[in-house]
Amino acid sequence: xxxxxxATFEVADQLFGLExxxxxxxxxxxxxxxxxxxxxxxxxxxxxxxxxxxxxxxxVRLGEPAVVRTGPAMNVIVRTDDESVSLLVxxxxxxxxxxxxxxxxxxxxxxxxxxxxxxxxxxxxxxxxLALDARAAVRGSETG
Amino acid sequence: xxxxxPDLEAWxxxxxxxxxxxEFLVESYENLxxxxxxxxxxxxxxxxxxxxxxxxRTIHTIKGTSGFLAFAKLEQVTHVGESLLARxxxxxxxxxxxxxxxxxxxxxxxxxxxxxxEADGQEGEMDIRDLIVExxxxxxGEPAPVPxxxxxxxxxPVAEAPAPAPVVEAPAVDAPAVDAPVAEAPAAVAQPxxxxxxxxxxxxxxxxxxxxxxxxxxxxxxxxxxxxxVGELVLTRNQMVRATEHSGDHTLSRxxxxxxxxxxxxxxxxxxxxxxxxxHLWSKLPRVVRDLSNSIGRQVRLELEGAETELDRSLLEAxxxxxxxxxxxxxxxGLESPADRVKAGKNPEGTLTLRAYHExxxxxxxxxxxxxxxxxxxxxxxxxxxxLLSAEQVAAMDPDEVLRLVFRPGFSTAAKVSNVSGRGxxxxxxxxxxxxxxxxxxxxxxxxxxTTWRLTIPLTLAIVQALIVESAGERYVLPQMSVRELxxxxxxxxxRIEYVSGAPVCRLRGRLLxxxxxxxxxxxxxxxxxxxxxxxxxxxxxGEGHExxxxxxxxxxxxEVVVKPLASHLKDVGCYAGATILGDGRVSLILDVLALARxxxxxxxxxxxxxxxxxxxxxxxxxxxxxLLVTRxxxxxxxxxxxxxxxxxxxxVQAVERVGSREVVQYRGQILPVLRLSxxxxxxxxxxxxTVPAVVYSSGGHSVALAVDGILDIVDDTAPHGPSDGDGLxxxxxxxxxxxxxxxxxxxxxxxxxxxxxxxxxTRDYSYVEAS
Numbered sequence: 082x083x084x085x086x087x088a089t090f091e092v093a094d095q096l097f098g099l100e101x102x103x104x105x106x107x108x109x110x111x112x113x114x115x116x117x118x119x120x121x122x123x124x125x126x127x128x129x130x131x132x133x134x135x136x137x138x139x140x141v142r143l144g145e146p147a148v149v150r151t152g153p154a155m156n157v158i159v160r161t162d163d164e165s166v167s168l169l170v171x172x173x174x175x176x177x178x179x180x181x182x183x184x185x186x187x188x189x190x191x192x193x194x195x196x197x198x199x200x201x202x203x204x205x206x207x208x209x210x211l212a213l214d215a216r217a218a219v220r221g222s223e224t225g
Numbered sequence: 226x227x228x229x230x231p232d233l234e235a236w237x238x239x240x241x242x243x244x245x246x247x248e249f250l251v252e253s254y255e256n257l258x259x260x261x262x263x264x265x266x267x268x269x270x271x272x273x274x275x276x277x278x279x280x281x282r283t284i285h286t287i288k289g290t291s292g293f294l295a296f297a298k299l300e301q302v303t304h305v306g307e308s309l310l311a312r313x314x315x316x317x318x319x320x321x322x323x324x325x326x327x328x329x330x331x332x333x334x335x336x337x338x339x340x341x342x343e344a345d346g347q348e349g350e351m352d353i354r355d356l357i358v359e360x361x362x363x364x365x366g367e368p369a370p371v372p373x374x375x376x377x378x379x380x381x382p383v384a385e386a387p388a389p390a391p392v393v394e395a396p397a398v399d400a401p402a403v404d405a406p407v408a409e410a411p412a413a414v415a416q417p418x419x420x421x422x423x424x425x426x427x428x429x430x431x432x433x434x435x436x437x438x439x440x441x442x443x444x445x446x447x448x449x450x451x452x453x454x455v456g457e458l459v460l461t462r463n464q465m466v467r468a469t470e471h472s473g474d475h476t477l478s479r480x481x482x483x484x485x486x487x488x489x490x491x492x493x494x495x496x497x498x499x500x501x502x503x504x505h506l507w508s509k510l511p512r513v514v515r516d517l518s519n520s521i522g523r524q525v526r527l528e529l530e531g532a533e534t535e536l537d538r539s540l541l542e543a544x545x546x547x548x549x550x551x552x553x554x555x556x557x558x559g560l561e562s563p564a565d566r567v568k569a570g571k572n573p574e575g576t577l578t579l580r581a582y583h584e585x586x587x588x589x590x591x592x593x594x595x596x597x598x599x600x601x602x603x604x605x606x607x608x609x610x611x612x613l614l615s616a617e618q619v620a621a622m623d624p625d626e627v628l629r630l631v632f633r634p635g636f637s638t639a640a641k642v643s644n645v646s647g648r649g650x651x652x653x654x655x656x657x658x659x660x661x662x663x664x665x666x667x668x669x670x671x672x673x674x675x676t677t678w679r680l681t682i683p684l685t686l687a688i689v690q691a692l693i694v695e696s697a698g699e700r701y702v703l704p705q706m707s708v709r710e711l712x713x714x715x716x717x718x719x720x721r722i723e724y725v726s727g728a729p730v731c732r733l734r735g736r737l738l739x740x741x742x743x744x745x746x747x748x749x750x751x752x753x754x755x756x757x758x759x760x761x762x763x764x765x766x767x768g769e770g771h772e773x774x775x776x777x778x779x780x781x782x783x784x785e786v787v788v789k790p791l792a793s794h795l796k797d798v799g800c801y802a803g804a805t806i807l808g809d810g811r812v813s814l815i816l817d818v819l820a821l822a823r824x825x826x827x828x829x830x831x832x833x834x835x836x837x838x839x840x841x842x843x844x845x846x847x848x849x850x851x852x853l854l855v856t857r858x859x860x861x862x863x864x865x866x867x868x869x870x871x872x873x874x875x876x877x878v879q880a881v882e883r884v885g886s887r888e889v890v891q892y893r894g895q896i897l898p899v900l901r902l903s904x905x906x907x908x909x910x911x912x913x914x915x916t917v918p919a920v921v922y923s924s925g926g927h928s929v930a931l932a933v934d935g936i937l938d939i940v941d942d943t944a945p946h947g948p949s950d951g952d953g954l955x956x957x958x959x960x961x962x963x964x965x966x967x968x969x970x971x972x973x974x975x976x977x978x979x980x981x982x983x984x985x986x987x988t989r990d991y992s993y994v995e996a997s
Contacts, residue, residue: 114812115699117747118798126792126804126812131457133804133812135792164792 085181087203089174089210090157093145096174096210098203103215105160107173109153110136121147124154124169134158136167142218144194159215166219177210179203184212243346249290250343253335256283260332264325271313271320280328281310287335298348299338305360306331312364327363330356445538448499455488455495456688456787460806462488463784467808496684500535503581503590506545507532510552514577517556524563524574525556534581536588540682543662544590547655551592551678552577554652559594559676569673571595587664587706588684593677599670601627611636621737628668632656660819663689663706665767681706691786691815693807694764694777696743701777702786702805702815703764709772711780712763714755722755722776731763731774738765742776746821747800754778766818773822784808788815800824855965856920857935859908862965864940864958865931869970871923873936875916881932890919890930897921900977901932902968906954922974929977931968 087098088107113125113136122141126133136156141147156167184201191199191211201212260283263276270276288303306328312318320328334356341349362368462484469481507529518525536544560566560575567573580591605619608630619627630636634653659666663683670676683689683706690705712733714722722729722740729740740763745751755761763774786805795801802817853864854873876890881899883889888899899919919930940960955969974981 112811114804114814116795116798116801116814117749118800119795123794126814128806128810128812131460131806133789133792133806135794137794166792166794 083181084178086176086178087210087212088157088176090155090170091172091174092139092143092170094171095143096205096208097139097170097213098177098210099157099159099213099215101176103159105158105165107155107157109155111153113154127156127167129158129165129167132165134165134167136169137219139168139170139218142168142194142198159219161216161219168218177205179210187211246294246342246346249294250339253287253290253339256286257332257336257339259283261329264328264332267320268322268325274314277310277314277320281307281314284310284331284335296338296342296348298351298353299335299342301357302331302334302338302353305357305364306335309360309364318364324363327360331360443498448495451495452499455492458488459492459688459785460787463808464806464810492688496537497535499537499539501538501541502533502535503541503588504529504532506541506548507579510549510579513549513552514556517553521557522562523556523560525560526574526576528576528578530578531581534583534588536682537684540662540664540684543658544664544680544682547658547666547680548590548592550655551680552579555592555594555596555676555678559596561597565597569597584681588682590680590682591677592680593675595675598672598674599628599631599668599676600672604628604630608633608636625669628670631668632666660707663704665706688785688787690783691805692764692783693781693813694743694762694775695779695781696747696777697749700781700807700811700813701743702807702813703766703775703818704802704815705783707766707818709765709767712765712774714761714763714776722753722761729776733765733774738763738772738774740774740776741821743816743821744778746775746824766822775818775821786813786815853940853960853965853967854920855937855940855960856902856918856933857937858902858906858933861906861908862937862960862963863902863906863933863954863968864960864965865920865968865970867939869922870920871928872921874919874921874930876919876930876932877916878914881917888932892921892928892930895928897928897930898978899930899932900973902973903932903934905973905976906966922970924981927978927981929974929981931973931977 086101088101088104089096089098090107091097108129110127110129113127115125116123116135122137124136124138124141126135128134134156136154138147150169155170155173157170157173158165158167183203185204187196187199187202195211198214198217199211200214203210203212260280263280267273267276267280284303284307288300288307291299291303309318309324309328313320313324318324334351334353337351338348341347341351465481466485469477472478510529511527514525514527517523555577560577561569561571563573566575576595578591578593580589580593582589601624605614605622605627608614608627609616609619613630613633613636631652632655636652656666659680659682665681667679667681668676669679691702692705692708692711693700693702695701712731714731722731724730725737729742731738731740742751762777762780764777764780765772765774784807786807788803789805791801791803799820800817801814802820803815804812805815807813852867854867854870855862855864857863874892876892876899881888881890884896888901889896890899891897899917917932918934918936919932920936921928921930938961954966956967958965958967
């Protein structure tokens with residue numbers, strides 16, 4: 082029986098989690114360079130210590146309507162094989178430690194683009210946390 | 226015992242000889258490193274024939290050269306070594322421990338002799354007889370001669386353990402295969418005079434490779450990484466400099482200044498490490514030219530200028546194919562056959578000149594031939610025939626633009642398709658390749674005189690000079706390379722935005738420039754700020770072989786930017802070549818000029834092109850054919866077609882000199898014939914002013930000046946022309962209620978300079994004007 086630590090965050094009032102090992106860092110950033118003609122889920126580009134990072138709006142990736150963000154937005158930066166990509170989220174939560182046996186199958190009621198990005202559901206004390214597939218989330222195939 | 230002095234010195238200059246020796250040394254040292262490695266490997270696997278062959282070749286080469294340079298000992302040692310190797314190679318003997326020992330000793334002695342030669346140009350006193358006896362014993366299978374105490378190895382420098390040899394010097398990481406001709410042996414063999422000859426070199430064998438040891442092989446990946454890091458540093462520097470500009474803190478500003486300088490120097494230094502002379506590319510061309518010219522019956526002399534000009538290695542690779550193509554094309558299509566050349570009064574041997582030099586932070590490579598040149602008329606006709614353009618469109622273009630049609634896809638002017646070039650692929654590929662690396666290609670040509678292709682190549686890919694523009698509140702980066710000029714368009718100026726079937730165009734010096742509005746090209750809502758009286762800017766860009774204007778809201782600054790790759794999510798968007806971080810730390814997108822041109826033109830290309838051609842034809846008429854320059858000649862008004870006016874000048878009276886019955890003036894390094902129109906038209910001018918106003922007409926490198934008494938006006942020629950009623954006039958018309966006579970330019974020019982090569986006035990003027 083092993084435990085996995087998840088970094089949690091909220092998007093559209095739903096709690097999500099990414100395995101801690103996949104998260105490079107979490108930071109707030111407020112100035113994004115828009116990318117005209119880019120797919121809708123591309124929230125913009127920003128400068129992370131000299132690297133140009135693309136921020137993907139997780140709301141749009143999950144099939145929710147985009148909202149205009151005012152003020153700094155929270156970025157969960159995910160490192161994939163060859164580049165770092167940021168996921169824009171609404172709020173950052175705690176890091177939780179979960180036993181992998183606690184995972185439950187994804188509820189059938191979950192549908193739409195979200196379903197492809199979720200690997201498991203964890204019932205926490207008060208609410209349900211959906212574990213995100215980091216790779217799927219930063220893949221740019223589907224458009225929002 | 227002195228080595229036989231080379232008689233060669235008698236007929237060679239000493240320097241020549243030294244150069245040859247130095248080259249021989251460098252080449253031999255490099256090969257010897259490989260030799261050590263090969264011999265040790267051979268001992269393990271004595272039958273590896275390719276290694277044996279390569280060792281044999283190396284020794285053989287040294288033997289041959291030392292014979293030629295009259296190094297007798299070196300020749301003897303390598304000769305016996307070669308004999309042994311020949312037996313091994315032919316399988317007459319198997320390389321055993323003893324054989325390997327002997328061969329390694331041969332290598333050691335060769336090294337020692339080379340060191341001696343490097344030090345004082347002579348072989349010195351070394352005793353090689355024992356070694357020769359030993360090698361011969363080995364060949365004949367005799368037992369090793371009983372060595373005297375010190376005869377196992379020649380006494381002095383080869384003191385390194387003679388016996389179980391693998392105390393081999395670590396070879397350079399990726400030493401070239403021995404059989405690779407070491408043609409590129411470092412040219413910088415510094416000391417041709419071997420000034421330190423006086424020092425006793427035999428005492429310090431370790432320093433013997435002073436020449437070869439000054440260079441290090443470096444992994445290209447490491448260089449790339451360094452380049453990336455320097456890129457980061459440049460960005461940080463830009464940010465730092467920006468931040469301290471207004472800080473008012475002197476210590477900080479000074480530190481930022483220093484950072485600025487050091488970063489620039491570092492950047493330059495790192496870039497230099499990646500530089501290779503263009504001769505790497507050119508080295509193959511003489512052969513290409515020779516083979517090609519032989520096969521198609523041309524006589525070509527190839528001249529290479531500026532072979533030492535350096536380019537980033539990745540760029541060198543990228544221009545290899547375009548360059549080769551241009552060279553082949555020049556031999557095949559540019560130069561005429563010897564018979565045709567003789568007919569044209571030229572040397573039967575054509576000259577193809579490759580020239581490389583630095584210009585404005587770029588490297589320019591020119592491929593110039595003195596062949597038949599490219600005829601714009603022919604190009605235009607072909608473009609029409611291929612359906613690329615209509616005859617009107619071609620007629621509306623200036624000759625340079627017509628020439629550039631050869632870069633259009635699917636264009637080939639070869640009257641006959643040969644197996645060399647002219648398959649209809651080629652120039653467009655050349656252009657695409659060049660533009661892909663941020664370069665450009667252009668051509669100039671004089672019919673009958675030759676053609677020059679000009680490749681402009683950036684020094685490096687990673688850092689580019691950029692123009693920062695603003696559109697819809699966001700900043701975008703344009704590579705400076707593709708920006709030809711900037712035009713500001715305000716409500717009142719002559720440069721206005723007009724619409725042809727809804728497609729915006731702008732008149733620029735009588736030409737129509739198709740416009741692309743950046744904010745619309747990027748999916749923004751259509752806006753016409755110029756109609757609200759706001760100023761807009763047009764960046765004239767060169768993409769896909771023709772110019773277009775990119776309409777932006779503001780032009781901000783130029784900056785050196787580091788190109789960052791685009792996130793994978795954005796690659797498909799297609800409008801961006803990359804991203805960068807500007808001085809204030811914000812990310813900005815680098816526009817892909819080619820893609821913008823393509824996208825915008827595809828949208829309304831057909832419609833716009835057709836309409837633009839019609840309008841352009843009209844514009845040409847309006848701007849050049851039907852406008853008149855009105856001058857005063859004594860009390861008469863004489864009009865000159867504006868299209869025939871190259872410049873207006875005022876010469877001081879005393880500058881006009883008399884040569885025989887003619888008047889001339891020195892003008893821009895030329896002797897310019899001056900014709901007084903008053904004389905031609907039979908009026909008597911009594912004016913005595915200090916200056917002579919003149920209308921200068923230039924064509925084909927020749928100019929004439931037509932002196933008048935005053936310049937009055939430029940008008941649209943709308944009134945009907947009356948018949949000619951005077952000598953030197955082609956008619957008259959009424960302008961501003963006054964009768965104005967129309968000058969017969971042909972007569973006037975011929976009167977000024979009977980030798981003037983007049984182009985055909987009736988058709989368009991395709992004469993070539995030398996670009997300055």
